[in-house]
Amino acid sequence: MLGKMEAIVVGGSWGGIDAVIKILSALPSDYKPTMIIALHRPKNVVNSLEGILKRYSKIPFSEPQDKEEIRFNHVYLAPSNYHLFIEKERIFSLDVSPPVNYFRPSIDVLFESAAEVYGKLLTGILLTGANKDGGDGMKTIAENGGFTIVQDPSTAASGIMPSAALRLIKPDFLGNIHSIIELISSGKEFIWQ
């Protein structure tokens, strides 16, 4: 069961856009925790993902600017061609250091820095994908006392990424996208401080 929660980080790759759309469509406009999403995406193309996802979100949605303060009741999307970090002052920072696991943004980079800042007040969700990014990040979230949710590989568009994470951790919750949505959107399931 989810405990007190300040933020949720979400990672996805192949098939991840559809899964994230399902999550965003389901969450109510007054959803309190900060949600920060890293999706693998091509670089140097006209940036439309922000516009697409925004249409499905009832919660305010944006790509963060460098050094922007992190708000509650807001969904953030990691910008294309940058790594996204969380600073302990609860602000975002970005860098363009080399891709990790071939990707920038890397899910591991976001998850590891979020785990260090939010500790047990963090929930990590790893969705569908066809590579192994995100596994180390989920492990760090678990080590820092956070709550870990992995999409059941058999229900994912590609099970490679969740399977890779399952080799590193035993998640607190394993399920299909609907059960994940039910868990994180049910106000009774967690106390938000």
Place this chain on the structure above:
Amino acid sequence: MKAGNGKMVLEDDQIEDLFVSVKRRYGYDFTGYSEASIKRRLQKFIETSEIQSAGALRNHLLQDETFFRFFLDEITVNVTEMFRDPLFFASLKKNVFPLLNTYPFIKIWDAGCASGEELYSLAIFLDEDGLYGKSRIYATDISQRVLDKAMDGIYPIDLMKEYTGNYIHAGGKRSFSEYYTAMYGNAIFHSSLKKNVMFSAHNLAVDESFNEFNLIVCRNVLIYFKRQLQERVIELFLKSLPVFGFLALGNKETLSFSSFKNHFEEIDRLQKIYRRIN
């Protein structure tokens, strides 16, 4: 401290100590750098260098200047690409170059030019619009080693496919391969592109303004700095820009959080091109 897997993990106060010592010894100041990002790179540096403790790293850095230079290159990010964010270059061509063309002589500062990919991109576009001949570009970076690479202008040929795509997308007028000679797996950019370029080491965190420019390009450098250090650098840019001088930042960097923001107007809100107005 050792993590469960035997890796050494640096604590925040150890990092602070390290940076203070490095600043005293070499004059390079990393204390104003964004923590999460530099901590990750420090951690990676330690994992690959087989150093056993924070104290050992500190001693090694202070005693061995060659090792320090190596460290400097490893923890500062020098990754860049040609025509990164093609729409930025398209906007520069459309919104900035026509105004620069009204000046008899154009001075440009490429601050944090790294290994020069952005510099050559700029030079190519200036050339295509007939501005290069009257331009003088000052290309600076904290690291002499990457400046040497920038001066060479030699990049792996495998990257040219991607760069050609960026160039076309940005509105390049020619065939991209006209700008380089392919040799031994490399693309050697024509030396005419650097004939009006002055290369020099400059550290935005500690050095001062050294000239006045019609355009300052400093993209994806401020992201490495905390707000306080960003503020110092923005003030440095302000001192280096006349009224109507342009400032171009990375497309997720913003002047919105700066107390100097009222000195600037937005020329392109998405591509982060500003102009000094007072």
